[in-house]
Amino acid sequence: MTGQIDAYWRNYIDGKWADGGAGRITVDDPATGEPLAEQALADEADVDRAVAAARRVHESGVLTAMRPVERGRMVQAMGRFLLDHLDEIAPVLTREAGKPLWEARIEVEGAARYFEYYGNQAETVEGRSIPLGAGYLDFTLHEPYGVSAQIIPWNYPLEMTARSLSAALATGNACVVKTPELDPLTNAWLARAAEWAGFPPGAVNILCGLGSQAGAALCAHPGIDQIVFTGSVPTGIAIATAAARNIVPCILELGGKSAAIVHDDADLDAFMNDVRWGIWFNAGQVCSAMSRVIVHEKRHDELIDRVTALAASLSVGPGIERGEFGANMGAMISERQRDRAVSMVSGAEREGAPTAAGGRKLNRPGWFMEPTVMTGVTPDMTIAREEVFGPVLSVMPFSGHDEAIAIANGTDYGLVAGVFTRDLDRATRAASRLRAGQVFVNEWYAGGVETPFGGYGKSGYGREKGREALWNYVQTKNVAIKTA
Ligand code: NAD
Numbered sequence: 001m002t003g004q005i006d007a008y009w010r011n012y013i014d015g016k017w018a019d020g021g022a023g024r025i026t027v028d029d030p031a032t033g034e035p036l037a038e039q040a041l042a043d044e045a046d047v048d049r050a051v052a053a054a055r056r057v058h059e060s061g062v063l064t065a066m067r068p069v070e071r072g073r074m075v076q077a078m079g080r081f082l083l084d085h086l087d088e089i090a091p092v093l094t095r096e097a098g099k100p101l102w103e104a105r106i107e108v109e110g111a112a113r114y115f116e117y118y119g120n121q122a123e124t125v126e127g128r129s130i131p132l133g134a135g136y137l138d139f140t141l142h143e144p145y146g147v148s149a150q151i152i153p154w155n156y157p158l159e160m161t162a163r164s165l166s167a168a169l170a171t172g173n174a175c176v177v178k179t180p181e182l183d184p185l186t187n188a189w190l191a192r193a194a195e196w197a198g199f200p201p202g203a204v205n206i207l208c209g210l211g212s213q214a215g216a217a218l219c220a221h222p223g224i225d226q227i228v229f230t231g232s233v234p235t236g237i238a239i240a241t242a243a244a245r246n247i248v249p250c251i252l253e254l255g256g257k258s259a260a261i262v263h264d265d266a267d268l269d270a271f272m273n274d275v276r277w278g279i280w281f282n283a284g285q286v287c288s289a290m291s292r293v294i295v296h297e298k299r300h301d302e303l304i305d306r307v308t309a310l311a312a313s314l315s316v317g318p319g320i321e322r323g324e325f326g327a328n329m330g331a332m333i334s335e336r337q338r339d340r341a342v343s344m345v346s347g348a349e350r351e352g353a354p355t356a357a358g359g360r361k362l363n364r365p366g367w368f369m370e371p372t373v374m375t376g377v378t379p380d381m382t383i384a385r386e387e388v389f390g391p392v393l394s395v396m397p398f399s400g401h402d403e404a405i406a407i408a409n410g411t412d413y414g415l416v417a418g419v420f421t422r423d424l425d426r427a428t429r430a431a432s433r434l435r436a437g438q439v440f441v442n443e444w445y446a447g448g449v450e451t452p453f454g455g456y457g458k459s460g461y462g463r464e465k466g467r468e469a470l471w472n473y474v475q476t477k478n479v480a481i482k483t484a
Pocket of ligand 1: 181233236
């Protein structure tokens with residue numbers, strides 16, 4: 001199943017498909033390394049037109065005048081549109097991002113789920129009344145910021161856009177989305193979905209451009225009211241700086257170096273499933289990947305034997321040939337990303353951590369890397385501290401509970417953490433001490449769209465997902481009335 005895909009993809013600005021002022025960029029197929037399609041590249045003038053269109057929609061009041069239930073139904077309709085087109089979208093996502101087809105299908109379903117959830121939430125954003133004594137009536141309103149600027153990473157291009165777009169539209173904002181240069185194509189279906197759901201031209205603008213050009217221009221634009229950024233720490237710093245200069249709030253969803261603590265009483269049979277999802281899903285290119293396992297010394301050798309066998313059992317190859325859920329993994333997004341991960345593994349070997357499984361690139365076209373397990377890792381090593389953003393698991397032993405927590409908390413990041421034990425007291429004590437925005441007990445990725453997600457430390461600030469995310473997209477106005 002290879003399928004033909006369009007040779008050229010345009011941006012969507014003010015309800016029209018548009019060429020890019022900065023020309024085109026070639027999108028490569030990570031499974032072959034060959035060009036796949038061309039994408040229009042926006043320049044500053046394109047960004048300007050998109051922001052102007054979104055402002056016009058916001059200031060017209062069309063989105064805010066609508067009863068929230070109506071807006072919510074439109075948001076939900078966008079999700080249904082994605083599901084109706086799942087068989088078209090998933091192969092394109094696989095071809096542009098390298099992930100197995102079954103993972104691409106999960107991503108499309110996950111994107112649709114955001115529209116379902118936030119569509120449902122649209123009519124729940126209520127203010128409160130504040131008693132001020134006789135002679136006053138006081139109440140709060142939650143109003144949309146206006147124009148939401150959203151900068152999207154390449155690892156889940158469709159789902160990350162869906163996450164911000166659904167909550168922003170549900171709360172009545174107009175949006176300008178800057179898609180990732182490496183895999184921008186499937187975002188076109190979000191523009192089509194907005195059109196199909198009945199959003200007016202200009203309410204949703206989706207454009208691709210270089211981060212340093214279109215991305216920077218969008219974040220510095222005086223016509224935006226709020227920024228949502230998902231991506232790396234260095235870009236997060238640039239965006240927070242732009243937001244500060246522009247005096248607009250910004251949400252930063254950044255990287256991670258997340259750890260699972262595996263106690264001596266943990267169910268290792270079940271844990272193998274967590275490892276499989278935790279570090280080899282999307283070839284490890286997941287912000288909340290289980291990139292470290294901190295295992296009790298009594299179970300260390302057994303765990304190493306099992307994870308290395310698991311790593312070796314995964315069949316690695318073109319995502320388009322991997323339609324069924326199973327023991328397989330696709331390509332990484334780019335040659336650069338793959339080579340960086342391989343060189344981090346070589347660096348760790350030089351620092352004294354042996355590779356127990358994988359560690360090398362595959363000898364075939366495309367940007368493949370073997371599922372990798374590093375042992376003998378110590379907390380001070382680069383591989384234990386820096387995000388690889390690849391299929392590389394670092395395993396470290398511990399002997400005492402406090403030591404395990406200290407290792408888990410010992411990086412600059414704090415996105416997620418996990419505890420695996422049959423002892424609920426031990427798990428809840430760990431949950432309160434782990435410095436992370438989410439703690440998983442006995443299941444990595446437990447939770448869903450309903451549960452708040454975001455980082456401590458260098459993993460960023462603000463929360464996406466759950467009801468918490470709604471407050472990113474509204475500001476509170478207080479109305480105090482002297483009644484007598
Ligand atoms: P990146 O920071 O390189 O790029 C992200 C986006 O920012 C791209 O669209 C890029 O064009 C844009 N950009 C780059 N420079 C810019 C600038 N100066 N101004 C405005 N926009 C700019 O990140 P990436 O490599 O695409 O994604 C991988 C990173 O994202 C990893 O660190 C990963 O952990 C993180 N991530 C975090 C989450 C989360 O929810 N916490 C989710 C997915 C990915």
